[in-house]
Amino acid sequence: MNYILLGPPGAGKGTQAKKIVEKFSIVHLSTGDMFRQAKQSDKAIASLMEAGKLIPDDVVVNMVKNRLKKDDVKNGFLLDGFPRTLNQAVELDKMLKTENIKIDAVFSIIIDNDEAVRRISGRRMCECGASFHVDFLPPKVKDLCDYCKKKLFQRADDKEEVVKERLKVYDAQTKPLIDYYTKAGLLVDIDGSQSESAVFDQISKFIANKK
Numbered sequence: 033m034n035y036i037l038l039g040p041p042g043a044g045k046g047t048q049a050k051k052i053v054e055k056f057s058i059v060h061l062s063t064g065d066m067f068r069q070a071k072q073s074d075k076a077i078a079s080l081m082e083a084g085k086l087i088p089d090d091v092v093v094n095m096v097k098n099r100l101k102k103d104d105v106k107n108g109f110l111l112d113g114f115p116r117t118l119n120q121a122v123e124l125d126k127m128l129k130t131e132n133i134k135i136d137a138v139f140s141i142i143i144d145n146d147e148a149v150r151r152i153s154g155r156r157m158c159e160c161g162a163s164f165h166v167d168f169l170p171p172k173v174k175d176l177c178d179y180c181k182k183k184l185f186q187r188a189d190d191k192e193e194v195v196k197e198r199l200k201v202y203d204a205q206t207k208p209l210i211d212y213y214t215k216a217g218l219l220v221d222i223d224g225s226q227s228e229s230a231v232f233d234q235i236s237k238f239i240a241n242k243k
């Protein structure tokens with residue numbers, strides 16, 4: 033049971049990944065988590081991340097390569113955040129071949145860009161860690177936290193123009209990946225405009241049928 037999860041910002045990929053690995057007792061291989069961990073011990077990675085720069089392909093590839101050698105992945109895994117480019121997908125195939133591992137499917141959560149923009153640009157955060165959404169989870173008093181009454185703010189990454197740019201980058205990078213996995217017969221489209229639980233059902237059913 034080895035899967036890859038693809039989805040643009042706003043598709044709810046993180047939430048789905050958590051639910052999937054829990055339900056099927058497989059390992060969540062998130063490059064985001066790997067980066068955060070590596071940041072603690074690796075100064076080069078830490079400085080790249082702090083500068084907001086992209087981690088070079090070969091660094092990412094090596095990180096995943098080392099992770100795939102660990103024993104816990106043998107019971108199955110869900111790759112999240114990797115591969116992100118065609119080059120990474122090709123590198124992944126090489127690693128998998130060496131380790132004699134096969135991918136069962138690549139889930140691609142699809143939502144249209146307007147919906148993604150609406151979901152992300154509507155987010156409002158509080159210093160206390162609480163988060164809200166202007167449409168889906170509005171605070172009781174506009175722009176004020178329900179819990180500590182502080183003024184809510186919007187993360188720079190969540191601003192409409194920035195989201196549009198992030199989506200553009202995602203589309204450009206992912207298009208070749210989608211083609212690659214379609215040709216490999218592995219791609220499974222998931223309608224991300226459904227509710228969170230409906231998305232999860234669709235993915236769960238697919239995995240359960242494959243077992």
Ligand SMILES: [Zn+2]
Binds near residue numbers: 158180181
């Ligand atoms: Zn608060």
